Amino acid sequence: SAVISQKPSRDICQRGTSLTIQCQVDSQVTMMFWYRQQPGQSLTLIATANQGSEATYESGFVIDKFPISRPNLTFSTLTVSNMSPEDSSIYLCSVEDLKYEQYFGPGTRLTVT
Amino acid sequence: DAKTTQPPSMDCAEGRAANLPCNHSTISGNEYVYWYRQIHSQGPQYIIHGLKNNETNEMASLIITEDRKSSTLILPHATLRDTAVYYCIVRVFNDYKLSFGAGTTVTVRA
Numbered sequence: 001s002a003v004i005s006q007k008p009s010r011d012i013c014q015r016g017t018s019l020t021i022q023c024q025v026d027s028q029v030t031m032m033f034w035y036r037q038q039p040g041q042s043l044t045l046i047a048t049a050n051q052g053s054e055a056t057y058e059s060g061f062v063i064d065k066f067p068i069s070r071p072n073l074t075f076s077t078l079t080v081s082n083m084s085p086e087d088s089s090i091y092l093c094s095v096e097d098l099k100y101e102q103y104f105g106p107g108t109r110l111t112v113t
Numbered sequence: 114d115a116k117t118t119q120p121p122s123m124d125c126a127e128g129r130a131a132n133l134p135c136n137h138s139t140i141s142g143n144e145y146v147y148w149y150r151q152i153h154s155q156g157p158q159y160i161i162h163g164l165k166n167n168e169t170n171e172m173a174s175l176i177i178t179e180d181r182k183s184s185t186l187i188l189p190h191a192t193l194r195d196t197a198v199y200y201c202i203v204r205v206f207n208d209y210k211l212s213f214g215a216g217t218t219v220t221v222r223a
Contacts, residue, residue: 001159031209042200042213043157092156096209100145104156 002027002095004105012111013083020079021108023093028073033102034066037090046091049076083112116140117201122218131188133217135201138182143205146177148186150197151216157200160186164206191221 003026013019023032034046047057047068055068069077080087090107097103118136125131137146147162161168161175163184168175174187188195200216 004156033209042215043211044213045210048209094156100206101159101162102209102211103159107154107156109154 001101002029002097002103004093004095004103006091006093006105006108008108009106010109010111012113015084015112017083018079018081019083019110020077021091021093021110023076023078023105025074025095029095029097030073031096032070032076033094033096034068034076034078035092035094035104037092037107039088043092046078080110083110085112088112116203116212117214119199119201119214119217121215122220124220124222125188125191127193127221127223128190131191131195131219131221133186133188133199133201133219134183135186136183137201137203140181140203141205144203145206146175146181146184147202147204147211148173148175149200149202149211149213150195151200152194152197157213160199191219193221193223195219196221 005024007022032049035043037043045058046061047055049055049068049070051070051073067079088111090109092107094102094104145162145164148160149157151157161173163175177184198216198218200213
């Protein structure tokens with residue numbers, strides 16, 4: 001299984017600012033995903049990030065708010081832009097292996113004040 | 114639109130088998146049943162998946178009914194570390210989207 005790390009593990013940010021979250025995988029993967037988990041809720045897929053192409057966003061999520069980069073097969077970033085308290089969530093990245101099993105990172109806990 | 118139905122919570126005794134039910138009555142022929150769990154403050158962890166045959170790995174067993182409308186995840190000897198939210202998800206094998214429902218909060222008690 002893939003080993004995934006995320007930075008930062010947590011942060012407290014002021015409204016109106018932006019935060020970039022990094023996701024690093026210990027092996028090359030084609031598909032990487034970004035999820036959001038709001039307090040007390042389940043996970044919601046934000047977007048899919050494939051290397052060499054623009055990210056594909058799910059309904060309700062837009063590139064201006066959540067720009068994503070995927071410069072190579074082991075790394076991706078998600079930026080949460082112009083933050084408001086409603087963006088306070090855990091943000092998780094995941095990857096899928098050739099057996100169609102997804103593995104998740106530990107998450108980034110974001111609090112917006 | 115939820116594709117699976119799970120009980121919101123269940124308790125089980127440490128050392129006993131935990132049987133977690135999942136209803137997926139509208140499952141399509143090309144959809145697999147996946148199970149994940151999320152221990153508090155951690156990312157979800159893959160457990161097991163199957164199509165129609167029963168599956169077993171080092172973590173759990175998955176029993177799928179013959180009509181595929183329901184399944185049961187079995188943790189053979191539950192430990193306190195198995196306390197988590199367990200998610201039953203159906204997905205087309207090569208469709209990456211995982212739609213997480215509310216899951217079942219499992220509490221293992223000593």
